[in-house]
Amino acid sequence: MEKATPEVDQWQTDAMAEKTVKSLIKNQFDAVYCKTSEDAISHLQSLVEKGTKVGFGGSMTAVELGLVDKLEEKGAEILNKESVTPEPNPFDPVAFKEMTRKLFSSNLYIASANAVTMDGHILNIDGAGNRVATITIGPDKVVLIAGANKITRNIDEAYNRMETVACPKNAKRYNMPNPCAKTGVCMDCKSDTRICRIYHIMKYKPIMTDITVIIVGESLGY
Ligand code: SF4
Numbered sequence: 451m452e453k454a455t456p457e458v459d460q461w462q463t464d465a466m467a468e469k470t471v472k473s474l475i476k477n478q479f480d481a482v483y484c485k486t487s488e489d490a491i492s493h494l495q496s497l498v499e500k501g502t503k504v505g506f507g508g509s510m511t512a513v514e515l516g517l518v519d520k521l522e523e524k525g526a527e528i529l530n531k532e533s534v535t536p537e538p539n540p541f542d543p544v545a546f547k548e549m550t551r552k553l554f555s556s557n558l559y560i561a562s563a564n565a566v567t568m569d570g571h572i573l574n575i576d577g578a579g580n581r582v583a584t585i586t587i588g589p590d591k592v593v594l595i596a597g598a599n600k601i602t603r604n605i606d607e608a609y610n611r612m613e614t615v616a617c618p619k620n621a622k623r624y625n626m627p628n629p630c631a632k633t634g635v636c637m638d639c640k641s642d643t644r645i646c647r648i649y650h651i652m653k654y655k656p657i658m659t660d661i662t663v664i665i666v667g668e669s670l671g672y
Contacts, residue, residue, distance in 0.1 A: 494664070526558075554589065
């Protein structure tokens with residue numbers, strides 16, 4: 451089989467991203483396509499000024515983009531730097547709940563999505579629910595940043611992506627003794643350490659939340 455040229459790959463990425471952005475806008479989200487990581491970082495920096503309180507949902511995309519440093523350069527106050535590292539943090543339920551309450555009042559909350567569909571829906575799976583709660587309501591503004599690798603055609607494909615890519619890789623990253631961390635795909639486990647507990651779909655923008663979705667024309671996070 452012939453390998454696609456970089457131009458053809460780029461064309462497909464652009465076509466899928468542009469369709470996804472249009473659909474998100476139809477579903478009342480603000481949405482923008484940034485072809486490169488640099489463009490996405492500039493877009494985020496334009497939303498920040500000195501003293502802006504910025505919170506993060508655990509996001510490998512944010513880690514890969516180096517967003518803590520990039521936003522601190524603009525004067526942002528990062529509320530939970532410890533969440534933006536490749537290594538999982540030690541889990542202290544009391545501190546975790548306290549921080550979640552604090553993040554509800556951030557001026558800007560940045561997270562990723564596990565999947566964004568070409569018909570404009572956003573899907574996430576959470577264990578504790580802090581991320582999906584905070585992207586739904588609370589912060590003055592929410593930005594979801596997703597590489598083009600997160601685009602799926604529809605909700606069925608989004609679930610497939612989450613069960614074969616996002617969740618097993620997260621279980622592995624957190625060093626969980628769950629079956630997916632051995633097999634590489636979801637086994638719908640009954641483990642006490644199951645990380646997939648809340649299945650969250652935003653079909654339309656939540657009524658009271660200002661959400662911008664940035665689709666980046668690169669592969670970022672998982
Ligand atoms: S449900 Fe269990 S097996 Fe499936 S991805 Fe989540 S933690 Fe892994």
